[in-house]
Amino acid sequence: xNSLDVVGVGNAIVDVLAQADxxxxxxxxxxxxxxxxxxxxxxxxxxxxxxxxxxxxGGSAANSIACIASLGGRAGFVGKxxxxxxxxxxxxxxxxxxxQFDTAPLEKGPGTARCxxxxxxxxxxxxxxxxxxxxxxxxxxxxxxLISSSAITFFEGYLxxxxxxxxxxxxxxxxxxxxxxxxxxxxxxAGLVDRQHDALVSFIGEHVDILLANEHEAxxxxxxxxxxxxxxxxxxxxxxxxVTMSERGSLLVPRGGAPVRVAAKKPxxxxxxxxAGDAYAAGLLFGLARDLSLETSGALGxxxxxxxxxxxxxxxxxxxxxxxxxxxxx
Amino acid sequence: xNSLDVVGVGNAIVDVLAQADxxxxxxxxxxxxxxxxxxxxxxxxxxxxxxxxxxxxGGSAANSIACIASLGGRAGFVGKxxxxxxxxxxxxxxxxxxxQFDTAPLEKGPGTARCxxxxxxxxxxxxxxxxxxxxxxxxxxxxxxLISSSAITFFEGYLxxxxxxxxxxxxxxxxxxxxxxxxxxxxxxAGLVDRQHDALVSFIGEHVDILLANEHEAxxxxxxxxxxxxxxxxxxxxxxxxVTMSERGSLLVPRGGAPVRVAAKKPxxxxxxxxAGDAYAAGLLFGLARDLSLETSGALGxxxxxxxxxxxxxxxxxxxxxxxxxxxxx
Numbered sequence: 001x002n003s004l005d006v007v008g009v010g011n012a013i014v015d016v017l018a019q020a021d022x023x024x025x026x027x028x029x030x031x032x033x034x035x036x037x038x039x040x041x042x043x044x045x046x047x048x049x050x051x052x053x054x055x056x057x058g059g060s061a062a063n064s065i066a067c068i069a070s071l072g073g074r075a076g077f078v079g080k081x082x083x084x085x086x087x088x089x090x091x092x093x094x095x096x097x098x099x100q101f102d103t104a105p106l107e108k109g110p111g112t113a114r115c116x117x118x119x120x121x122x123x124x125x126x127x128x129x130x131x132x133x134x135x136x137x138x139x140x141x142x143x144x145x146l147i148s149s150s151a152i153t154f155f156e157g158y159l160x161x162x163x164x165x166x167x168x169x170x171x172x173x174x175x176x177x178x179x180x181x182x183x184x185x186x187x188x189x190a191g192l193v194d195r196q197h198d199a200l201v202s203f204i205g206e207h208v209d210i211l212l213a214n215e216h217e218a219x220x221x222x223x224x225x226x227x228x229x230x231x232x233x234x235x236x237x238x239x240x241x242x243v244t245m246s247e248r249g250s251l252l253v254p255r256g257g258a259p260v261r262v263a264a265k266k267p268x269x270x271x272x273x274x275x276a277g278d279a280y281a282a283g284l285l286f287g288l289a290r291d292l293s294l295e296t297s298g299a300l301g302x303x304x305x306x307x308x309x310x311x312x313x314x315x316x317x318x319x320x321x322x323x324x325x326x327x328x329x330x
Numbered sequence: 331x332n333s334l335d336v337v338g339v340g341n342a343i344v345d346v347l348a349q350a351d352x353x354x355x356x357x358x359x360x361x362x363x364x365x366x367x368x369x370x371x372x373x374x375x376x377x378x379x380x381x382x383x384x385x386x387x388g389g390s391a392a393n394s395i396a397c398i399a400s401l402g403g404r405a406g407f408v409g410k411x412x413x414x415x416x417x418x419x420x421x422x423x424x425x426x427x428x429x430q431f432d433t434a435p436l437e438k439g440p441g442t443a444r445c446x447x448x449x450x451x452x453x454x455x456x457x458x459x460x461x462x463x464x465x466x467x468x469x470x471x472x473x474x475x476l477i478s479s480s481a482i483t484f485f486e487g488y489l490x491x492x493x494x495x496x497x498x499x500x501x502x503x504x505x506x507x508x509x510x511x512x513x514x515x516x517x518x519x520a521g522l523v524d525r526q527h528d529a530l531v532s533f534i535g536e537h538v539d540i541l542l543a544n545e546h547e548a549x550x551x552x553x554x555x556x557x558x559x560x561x562x563x564x565x566x567x568x569x570x571x572x573v574t575m576s577e578r579g580s581l582l583v584p585r586g587g588a589p590v591r592v593a594a595k596k597p598x599x600x601x602x603x604x605x606a607g608d609a610y611a612a613g614l615l616f617g618l619a620r621d622l623s624l625e626t627s628g629a630l631g632x633x634x635x636x637x638x639x640x641x642x643x644x645x646x647x648x649x650x651x652x653x654x655x656x657x658x659x660x
Contacts, residue, residue, distance in 0.1 A: 016419075052396070052423035052645065055385035066382070085415035085441070089346075093382040111415070315382065 002151040002181070004100065005073040005289035006282075009142075009165075009172060010061025010156030011134040012079030012103075013113040014086045015314075018053040020118035025126055030118060035127040035189060037161075038116075043130035046116050055086070056313055057093035058115055059134070060188060061156035063275050063314045067282030067304050069097040072321040072330070073289065076100035076150060078141055078168075082133040086112035093315075103141050106133040117274075125274055131162075138164045139171040147172050148179035151289035152210065154281070157188030160196055160203070173207035182288075184210035186281055187217040194220050204238055210288065211238045212281050218243045227251065231259050240288075242298070244280055246273075250301065252284075252294045262298030265306035275314025279304035283320075300329050332481040332511070334430065335403040335619035336612075339472075339495075339502060340391025340486030341464040342409030342433075343443040344416040345644075348383040350448035355456055360448060365457040365519060367491075368446075373460035376446050385416070386643055387423035388445055389464070390518060391486035393605050393644045397612030397634045399427040400650040402660070403619065406430035406480060408471055408498075412463040416442035423645075433471050436463040447604075455604055461492075468494045469501040477502050478509035481619035482540065484611070487518030490526055490533070503537035512618075514540035516611055517547040524550050534568055540618065541568045542611050548573045557581065561589050570618075572628070574610055576603075580631065582614075582624045592628030595636035605644025609634035613650075630659050 025032055028046050038046065057066075059079065068075040077094055081087030083105045090112060094101045113134035118126045137159065147153050153176045159165035173183045185208045187193050193200060193213075200221065204211055211234070218241075219225045222233040234241035234253045241253045252260040280301035287297025307318050324330040355362055358376050368376065387396075389409065398405040407424055411417030413435045420442060424431045443464035448456045467489065477483050483506045489495035503513045515538045517523050523530060523543075530551065534541055541564070548571075549555045552563040564571035564583045571583045582590040610631035617627025637648050654660040 047422060048426075050422075050426060052387065052426050053419070054643075055419060057382065089383070089385060092377060092380075096378075096380060096382050313384075 002149060002289070003074065004076050004146070004150035006065065006068050006152045006154050006285050007076040007078065007146055007150040008061035008065040008154045008156070009078045009137070009159070009168065011059045011113055011131065011158055012062065012081045012087070012090050013059040013115050013129065013134055014090055015056050015058035015115045015117050016047070016053045017056065017117045017119060018051040020051065020120055022120060024049065025118060025120065030126045030128055032120070032126050033124045035129060038128045038130050040110065040130060040132070042128070043114065043116065046128055050116065050118065055089070057090050058314055059156070060158060060186065060278050061154060062094060063278035064154065064282040064285070065099055066094065066097055066315045067279045067308070067320060068286050069099050070316045070320040071282065071286045071300065071304065071324060073286045076146055078103050078137065078146070080106055080133045080137040080141065082106045082110065082112045084111050086114060087133070100146070103137070106136050109133060109136060123272065135162045135165065137168055139168045142168050142171045142175065144175050147175040148181065150181060152182045152184050152285050154184040154285055155186070157186050157192055160200065161192060169203070170207065182209040183207050184212065184285055186212040186277070187221060190216045190220045193217050197221070201237065209239050210285070211241045212284070213241070213243055214277055215243060215245045242284055244277055250280065250298055252298055254294065260294045260298060262295070262302055265302040267306040267310040269310055271310055272312045273309050275308045276305045278314060279308040279316070296329055300324055303327055303329065332479060332619070333404065334406050334480035336395065336398050336482045336484050336615050337406040337408065337476055337480040338391035338395040338484045338486070339408045339467070339489070339498060341389045341443055341461065341488055342392065342411045342420050343389040343445050343459065343464055344420055345386050345388035345445045345447050346377070346380070346383045347386065347447045347449060348381040350381065350450055352450060354379065355448060355450065360456045360458055362450070362456050363454045365459060368458045368460050370440065370460060370462070372458070373444065373446065376458055380446060380448065385419070386645070387420050388644055389486070390488060390516065390608050391484060392424060393608035394484065394612040394615070395429055396424065396427055396645045397609045397638070397650060398616050399429050400646045401612065401616045401630065401634065401654060402651040403616045406476055408433050408467065408476070410436055410463045410467040410471065412436045412440065412442045414441050416444060417463070430476070433467070436466050439463060439466060453602065465492045465495065467498055469498045472498050472501045472505065474505050477505035478511065480511060482512045482514050482615050484514040484615055485516070487516050487522055490530065491522060499533070500537065512539040513537050514542065514615055516542040516607070517551060520546045520550045523547050527551070531567065539569050540615070541571045542614070543571070543573055544607055545573060545575045572614055574607055580610065580628055582628055584624065590624045590628060592625070592632055595632040597636040597640040599640055601640055602642045603639050605638045606635045608644060609638040609646070626659055630654060633657055633659065
């Protein structure tokens with residue numbers, strides 16, 4: 001019996017959403033539809049030029065953890081906030097869903113991370129992230145009892161760029177393995193996969209039991225766009241690989257068996273695709289933590305993703321548990 | 331020539347919106363559909379029990395000022411934030427609309443005000459406000475050049491409960507009068523009118539040129555629910571009184587002329603009535619500041635209110651200037 005289903009280790013970020021036009025993106029060299037890291041001065045400049053905004057808790061792994069809580073899972077989170085209002089907001093929004101989140105806030109240093117999300121009239125979201133305190137999550141924040149008691153520990157690829165955070169990943173993987181539990185990683189960003197290719201391959205081969213990637217990230221990691229070659233290379237690298245392909249569903253590749261195709265679930269209305277991958281990861285990992293089949297786990301991922309893309313914002317607004325029960329998945 | 335149309339003096343507040351059920355309201359003694367002030371400990375307790383939230387700048391007069399900026403007006407704001415993230419957010423959201431907002435933040439003391447808004451499934455909003463730094467706005471924040479250069483200075487009734495803020499109102503009224511400019515007051519809350527009845531009557535009689543109230547506040551102030559008697563008493567007290575009556579429109583009562591009935595504008599879709607009064611005040615005051623007729627000024631108020639109630643949130647999402655031009659009002 002695991003006392004937790006999934007613990008996420010990721011960026012503790014509050015999103016700031018505002019409307020913008022293409023000229024604004026161009027004037028600040030913001031790549032449309034992408035995510036880039038910025039420093040504090042850049043964050044001040046970009047925020048200073050942005051329209052009035054709305055603030056809401058975000059972060060990729062944290063979004064997944066919120067979905068797992070909504071599915072009725074027992075979830076925990078490890079991530080670094082500062083001692084400020086945004087840190088309080090981030091902590092509240094996870095804890096109020098029943099998520100165990102006890103990482104000590106950063107005592108001295110930069111403020112809580114924020115992701116400035118500029119939404120253009122074509123509904124594309126262009127993200128600039130000031131990592132602030134979030135990048136300071138370290139091996140000292142990894143508590144053995146928490147990791148050992150969780151069926152799966154789940155890492156956000158975005159943090160792989162930060163050497164201090166990468167050490168935290170390794171420490172957590174060691175605790176998980178020693179307790180007979182699994183480690184999962186989402187690749188987060190094709191640019192990151194390209195930058196960190198060899199280090200990622202080596203980390204995954206040594207530590208990761210469940211790998212999540214979208215098609216573009218998987219193509220960059222496995223250096224092929226042929227799905228069969230990709231599946232072969234995935235089997236060689238990792239016990240289970242999940243590749244998401246937007247409306248074409250996802251492909252689960254277990255080392256010891258045949259690939260499983262999972263259909264995407266059509267949302268009632270497609271409003272905003274932000275958080276689709278985070279939600280899919282949540283459903284899949286929750287299912288695997290509960291020892292459900294690959295088919296059911298993948299279908300839970302598709303169900304969670306369909307809910308999240310049916311409204312603005314990356315965290316679930318409906319009770320995912322009820323939706324999954326109605327769909328006969330739980 | 332006035333360099334500004336309207337300066338607002340009000341609560342600098344960030345709203346925290348979350349879903350709740352009636353049992354939650356009852357367990358924290360929150361009056362449904364109302365607004366009560368709470369202290370820091372109560373705010374911690376209530377927030378601790380609330381669901382994940384969304385943060386957005388609010389405050390009654392500040393919402394009006396945002397609407398005036400959206401109408402193309404030149405607007406300013408006086409209100410107190412603390413030196414914290416929420417204060418930065420509040421300041422940014424006004425300045426990014428072109429609003430002049432230079433009140434020095436509170437150096438030492440409580441944090442930036444927040445209004446915890448619990449939204450029940452019946453779409454009612456129950457507000458608990460922790461005033462924090464906002465209640466510290468004082469006469470020392472009233473700058474003569476700002477008030478003297480604005481056609482209208484507009485006060486938020488909610489602050490009338492705070493003696494220090496009330497002194498700020500009086501000082502600003504004196505500056506406005508000396509410069510030949512007008513003072514406007516919105517009554518904000520029937521409970522406040524009841525509590526402060528005699529002090530309000532005396533303040534309005536001495537200082538206020540334009541009084542705004544909803545029907546219930548006006549009934550409490552004028553101690554009658556007969557509209558004709560109310561109009562008579564309004565004329566005796568104040569040069570111009572505007573009474574809003576939701577979907578029944580509004581009544582403008584000038585001291586020296588016949589009352590003017592203004593029809594409400596039907597929103598495309600009624601989503602959330604929060605901020606309707608703030609938006610109406612914005613349209614009316616902008617029209618009066620530009621010396622438009624009572625009919626046109628009232629219609630601008632109705633137009634702004636219709637936009638704000640057609641979506642969640644109390645600040646405008648469409649460009650009110652374009653809407654007013656399309657409607658032939660500007």
